[in-house]
Amino acid sequence: MSLPQFEVQQPQTLGEALKILSEVKGAEPIAGGTNLMVDMRAGTHQPRVVVDVAALRDLHGIEVTDTEVIIGAATTIAEMLESPILAKHATVLVKACSSFANALIRNRATVGGNLVTAAPCSDTAPALLTLDAEVKLASVRGMRRVPLEKFLVNAFSTIRRSDELLVSVRFRIPSATATGAFRKMGLRKVSCMAKVDVAVLLDGDTTGRCTSARIALAAASPVAVRARAAEAALVGKALTPEAIAAAAALAAKAAAPRAGSEYKLRVVEALVRRLLAEAALALTRGGSNA
Amino acid sequence: MSDRVTPKPLPPHHLPSLKQIGKPLRRVDALGKAVGATVYAGDFSMPNMLHAKVFRSPIPSGRIVRLDVSKARALPGVACVLTGADLPNARLATDLPGQTGRAQRKGSDAPVLAIDIVRFHGEPMALVCAESLEIAEAALQLIDFKYEALPGVFCPEEALQPDAPKVSGDDNVVARWQVRKGDVEKGMAQADVIVENTFYVPFVEHAYIEPEAGVAWVDEQGVITIRVCTQVVEHFRTVAKALGIPQNRVRVQGTMVGGGFGGKEDVTVEIFLALLARATGRPVKLVYTREESFLATSKRHPFKITHRTGVRRTGRITAAEITMLADSGAYPYLTPYVLLYATGMAAGPYKIDNVKIDSVAAATNQPFTSAFRGFGGPQAAFAYESQMDEIAKALIIDPLELRRINYLKTGDTTVTGQAIRSAAWSEECATRALAALGDKTPDSPTRKVGRGFASYFQSYGRITWFHDTSRAWVGMELDGTVVVRCGVPDIGAGQSNSLCQIVAEVLGVPLERVTIYATDSAVTPLAGTSTATRQLYMSGNAVLQAAGVVRASLVKKAAEMLGVSLEDVDLDNDFAVAMSQQGPGVPASGDSRATAPQSRTSCCGNSEVRGSRGLPLAEVVAKAAASGLPLAHLAQFNAPFTDGLDPETGQGDIWPDFTFGAHAVEIAVDTETGEIEVLKSAACHDVGRAINPAAVRGQIAGGSHQGLGYALMEEYVVEKGMTKTPSLAEYLIPTSCDFPATDVIVLESGTGVGPFGAKGIGEPALTPAAPAVANAVADALGVRIFSLPFTPEKVIAAADAGKDVVKPDRHW
C-alpha cells in the first residue's frame, strides 16, 4: 500500500509541539519514522497529523552532569553508538546500540521512538533498565518523570498520554567499577529483531562480593523486564559460578515467553549466566564502566 | 590425527585453451547495472499510463457470496474494474509441456480471476486500474466481498484422506510418479542393515530483489505488448490463450530480471496487464509490493520424504525404497514436473540396482508451489544426503567412504535407468570441498563444532520428452562488429554475456565488439525459458552453431585473400591470420584450438602478411559481403528428444545430462542458545567448462548463500492457509554478514553437452548446501534434526537429546 494522506507539522520549539499535540485531534509525534512509517504504509496506524519532533533542540544531545547522563529522546541510535559519554559511562547501552538493526536504520531510529513503541524486542529498553533509567515526559500541563520500568506497561503499551512527548531519558552515572554486558540473540547477525535480549550491570567490591546487580530481559516477555529476584539473590554474595548459575535460573523465571517459545527460557538462563560471568571476570580485573 | 582429506587426483581430461572462453571478462550487462542505466520492469513508464492493483482473497477457502465492484467502478479516476464474472472463459494454463504437441494435463488450468470459489489466501479476484496508484488502492477498499468460509485442507496428508474437502479433481492428487528398478525385496534381503528415516522441508519464498512488475499497451498494429520481468517470454502464448486471441497478437518484451529463481517462470502480472490494456486501450502498469510478491506467487514445495535403505556391512547399498509427499498448494502449476525431478534424483548420485520410489503431490488450500532453483532437487538432496550420513553412522563407517563405495560413475544408470554419459566427479569434488575446510576449529564446552558435506547430482536442460529447442541469430556488421539476437531472458546470472562470449570466441573479436538483443518474443528468435539451468546449454549451442556458419564465410574469404588453406586460417582479435605465417611479434592466440591444427609449415605464404597481424577482419567482412557470402545466420539447436517414462516402472531418460559436485561446511552450534554459526563453507562443482569464470563463481557463491539460508533461517510459515511471514521483517533471508564467503572450487571436465563441454551450474549451486549443514549439525551434536530450517528451538532440543552421545571418530 502507498502511504495514506496525512498532514505534517514541523514545530520549531518544544512548546509549539506540545501545543499541537494537545490541540490537534489525531496528531501523533514522529521522530525517525522507522516504526511509524512502516505502520502507516501497512494501514495499521493512521494518524491524520504527524508532528515531526526529530528536529526539536530540546530533544537532542547526550549530556553528562556530575551525577547523571541525559539523552535527548530524538537522539539516534547511531549518535549513541558514537557517543564518548556513553562509551565512558554506559557500555551496556552502546553494546545494545551496536546490535540494533543495521546502519541505515540506526541513522534514523531514535531512542525515544524505541521506548514509546514499547515493542517486546526493543534493544535499548533492557540496557536502559539495567541503568535504572528514568524518562521525562512533557505536555502543556507540565513535566513528569517516571522510572522506565513503570513507563513500560505491556507489549506496545506505555503510560504515556497521547498529548505527551518523551523529552529525555536519564540515568545516574554508574559507579566507576560497575561493569555492563549485553547480548542479543536473533536468527541473523544484522537487521533482525531479537529472539532474546539480555543486559546486565554488575558491581562488586575488591573481595569479589557483589554489591549491586541489575539484570534485564527483552523479547522473552511481552515487554522488557528486570529480573529482580535474580538480582536480589546475587547482592551480598561472592560471584562464584554457583551463585551466578543460581541467579541465572531465577532470571529465567522472570521471563514469560509466548506459548510455543518456551525454548527462550533456556536461552535466557544461558545468556544471563554467561553475561554475569563475563561481568564478574571484568570486575576482578578492576571493573570497567557500565 | 590429521584434519585433512586428500583431493582425489583428476582423471585425464582435455581442456583446450581458448581466447574468450574461460576468461573472467567484464560482463556485457555490468555497466548498465552499475550506473543505473538498466531500465527494470518497474522503472518503465509511458505517457497516459494507468496504474493497476489486484484484489486478492483474504481467506484460504470459501465460496464467493458477493463480489460487488460497483462502488470501485464509480470512484472518480478509476478506468476499469474486472472480475471473474467479466472473464468467464479466461483460464491460466499452468502446464507448459514444451514443443511436444502433447495436450496439457487435464485439470491443470487455473482461473485468471476466481469464479465462485477461492482456494488460497491471496488468490486474485478482481483487477482495478486507475489514473494513479493511490486511486487504484482506494478502489480496492471499495470492493464489497462477502463469502461463506468453506472447510479447507491444509496439509497434503489430510488432502489425501477420502473425506477431505476437494481442492483439485476428485481426490486432490495433482501428480504421481513411480519408479521400479530391479527387485527391492531381494535387495533388502541382501542387506545387513536397513536404515529408515523421514525428512521434512518447508515452504520457501524466492525473495528476489525485484518484485514482479510490468507495463502493457496495445501498439499501432493492435498487438498487445507487455514489457515485463519474466523467465519465459513464450508466455505470450499463455496470454493469448487466456484472452482468446491469436498468438501473434501478443508480444512479450522481457527486461533484465532482478532475480527469478523460478518465481518468474509462471505467469505473474502478464495476463492482468494484457486484460486491462485491452479493456482500456491505454498503457497500464502493475508492480507488486513485496508483501504481494510473497502472497501472490509460487513457493518452493514442502516435502515429506521417507528413505528406507538396505546396505551391506561393506557399505554397498543394495536397495532403496523412497516415498515422497509434496504440497502442491491450491493450483497445480509445475508441481508434476517438480515432483518428477525430485523423484528422478531421489536416490542421489549413487548406483543402486534395486529401487522403488512412490511420490505424490496433493492439492491443499495453501500457497501454490512451483519452480524454485533446483526444482525438487534441493528437497531430494536434503533427504538423501542426510540419509547417507545416517547410514554411515549405523555402519560406523566414514561418510566419505560410504559415498565412495556407492557413487555413480560414467556409464552407470540412475534410478530411471538413464545412463550417465559425462564425467561424474563426485569424489573429486567432495574431497576438494572437504580439503578446503583446512584444520578443524576446536570445540568449547557450550560450542560444539561439526563438519559435514553433501554430494549431489542434478540435471541441466529440460525434460527430454519436452522436445526442447532454442534459436539464435548471429550477424556480422560491415565494420567487423557483431550482433546477436536471441530470445534469452537474462535473469541476472549472465545469460546474455555467456552467449556474447561464445560468439566472440568463434568470430575472433573482442567481447566489446558484440552487441546482443535479447528477450523479445517479436524480434528475437525464441530461445525458450531461462529455467532448468538450460540457457547456456541450449542457447549457447544455438549461438555456437549460428556463429559457426558466419565464421565459415569469413574463413573462406580470408583463406582466399591470404592465399592459404581453410584449415590454416584463424580469426583472432579482429584479424584473420594464417597460423602458419605467424612470425615474431604476432600475439599468440592461445596455445591450441580443438578444431584447428596448431601449426603448419609455411609454404605458400603471402609475403605481405607474413609476420604481420594478418588481415583486419573488417576487410574480410567487406569482401565476403561483396561476394555474397552469408554473414548472418539463424540457427536452431534441438536437445535430444525422447519419449516419456514407462508408466509402470518409471524407466527411461528424463534429462540431457547431469552436473556433479559437493559442498562442505564447518559450523559451530551453541548448545544452550541453539544458534548455529557457519565457520567455513567450501563448494566444488564440475561445471564442464566455465565460459566466464567470474560469473560461475558468482553463481556458486550466491547459490551457496541461498542454500545456507534454506538450512538455517528460511521458512514461509503458513497456518491454516494463512501466511504468518508476510514480509521481509518476518521472513528472514541471509544478509552478507551472516555467513563467511564460500570458498569456490571450479572443476572443468570439459564433458558437458553445452558449448565447449560446459555443464550447467545455475540451479545446482544451491542444492548441496543445506544437507551439508544438516550433516555438520548432526556431527556437532551427535543427533540429527530431520526438518529444515534449523531454528534455535530445534537445535536446543537436539542438543539435549545428544548430550551423552559419543561421536564417531573421523579423520576430517
Ligand SMILES: Cc1cc2nc3c(=O)[nH]c(=O)nc-3n(C[C@H](O)[C@H](O)[C@H](O)COP(=O)(O)OP(=O)(O)OC[C@H]3O[C@@H](n4cnc5c(N)ncnc54)[C@H](O)[C@@H]3O)c2cc1C
Ligand atoms: C528494518 C528495521 C529494523 C529494525 N530493527 C530494530 C532492532 O534491531 N531493534 C529495535 O529495538 N528496533 C528495531 N526496529 C524498530 C525501530 O527502528 C525502533 O523501534 C526505533 O527506535 C523507533 O524509533 P523512531 O525514531 O524511528 O520512531 P518513530 O517511528 O518515529 O515513532 C515510533 C512511535 O514512537 C512515537 N514517538 C517517537 N518519538 C516520540 C517522542 N519523542 N515522544 C513521544 N512519542 C514519540 C511515535 O509517535 C510512534 O508512535 C527496526 C525497524 C526497522 C524498519
